[in-house]
Amino acid sequence: MADSLQTVMDYAVAVARKAGEVVQTALAGDRKVMTKSSAVDLVTQTDQKVEKLIIQSVKEKFPTHRFIGEESVAAGEACELTNEPTWIIDPIDGTTNFVHSFPFVAVSIGFSVNKQVEVGVVYSCLEDKMFTARRGRGAFCNGEPLQVSEQTDVHQSIIATEFGSNRDPEVVDKIFCSMKNVLKLPVHGVRSAGTAAINMCLVASGCVEAYYEIGMHVWDIAAGSLIVSEAGGLVLDVDGGQVDLMSRRVLAANNRSIAEKIVKEIVLFRPPRDDALDHKQ
């Protein structure tokens, strides 16, 4: 598999770039907005078109591989991570940004074998930044090596998180309570890029010390998780334990010292797992 992983990586980069071009072209036109799990969980025809393009392209080259794609799952496909080679795809991470032309939009492609992410590609289309990682071979942005921040003092840190798309008042209260706790540590700032994949690339790039979220999905974080760990960071559950990609909880941090401080401030809850959730709504 070692050499074929490089073939997978090269192909994922080429496909992500092609997908990014479609996203950029679509930004110039009208976007028809539809909703999924809630009134603020948005999807457009471009999300669906880009996912089809990625899956069709990959199937031509790797006909036996499996897929977990955000929009295919929304259309009723199973969201099941097996030991088989699997492409984990978010065609547009940051759909709300895309709809509003808020300039952080990514194509995220992870590739897993034995349930472990081996290749991660995040293409931040509008910044034209291609983030890549292969397990054990480092993380890169446009070919330049990435390294997480060396900061160990949480008070000198920027922390990224997201509001998500669940507007259940109890969930919103928990999300705000965690944010308030983090802000009051105090930290230099709290930020939201509007995309999990780009938040993780910001950790990998050393611009923010940590990103945490409860409620995102496996396709949001599969590629980014490898990019963070290959840039020298840690990817954990929000309780500080081992991350489970299907659990919809993640904490990516530059080091353990920062991670431990953030864990203490997060109000924990468990959304339905990706592999237990009925995504077709």
Ligand SMILES: O=P(O)(O)O[C@H]1[C@H](O)[C@@H](O)[C@H](O)[C@H](O)[C@@H]1O
């Ligand atoms: O649906 P897309 O692919 O845009 O992804 C999601 C983001 O990546 C989350 O971090 C974020 O919190 C939102 O839930 C957002 O929807």
Ligand SMILES: [Mg+2]
């Ligand atoms: Mg996403």
Ligand SMILES: [Mg+2]
């Ligand atoms: Mg998406």
